[in-house]
Amino acid sequence: MKNELIKQLAFFVITTTVLSLLFYNLGVNLILSLLLGIILQYGAYNGFVYLIDAFVSFKGTRLQNEKLKLLAQQGAEVTCPCALQKKEFVPIRLNQPNYYKCSTCSKTVGLFTAIETALVTEPIANTDISSVEQIILSKLNESTGKYQ
Numbered sequence: 001m002k003n004e005l006i007k008q009l010a011f012f013v014i015t016t017t018v019l020s021l022l023f024y025n026l027g028v029n030l031i032l033s034l035l036l037g038i039i040l041q042y043g044a045y046n047g048f049v050y051l052i053d054a055f056v057s058f059k060g061t062r063l064q065n066e067k068l069k070l071l072a073q074q075g076a077e078v079t080c081p082c083a084l085q086k087k088e089f090v091p092i093r094l095n096q097p098n099y100y101k102c103s104t105c106s107k108t109v110g111l112f113t114a115i116e117t118a119l120v121t122e123p124i125a126n127t128d129i130s131s132v133e134q135i136i137l138s139k140l141n142e143s144t145g146k147y148q
């Protein structure tokens with residue numbers, strides 16, 4: 001914090017000195033050169049800060065728009081329960097209740113997402129059935145006496 005202040009003061013003094021010397025060398029009065037240096041630096045600094053703020057704000061808006069675009073992609077085509085059965089693509093967010101207004105009947109429709117489960121199966125690595133076949137054949141032999 002203290003170092004930051006010293007840096008800013010040093011930058012201010014150096015910049016003002018350089019600008020004042022420039023004006024002084026161009027034949028302007030010494031006091032007027034100092035004032036012009038200070039005013040010019042103040043204006044340049046404010047302009048710079050304004051440009052940085054505008055850039056950051058622009059970037060923030062763009063990021064927010066991209067986020068909204070991503071959210072809009074998370075949706076589903078649903079049918080309104082009204083008599084007109086209008087189909088619409090609506091955004092769905094899992095962290096909040098979802099509603100949308102039907103564009104045909106202008107009623108508010110709630111969305112409920114049902115989660116289903118399914119077992120994750122693994123591919124069979126060994127397709128050799130000779131060991132199983134052997135067991136089946138031995139069982140058949142025991143019961144019928146055939147297939148020897």
Ligand SMILES: [Zn+2]
Nearest residue numbers: 080082102105
């Ligand atoms: Zn409707």
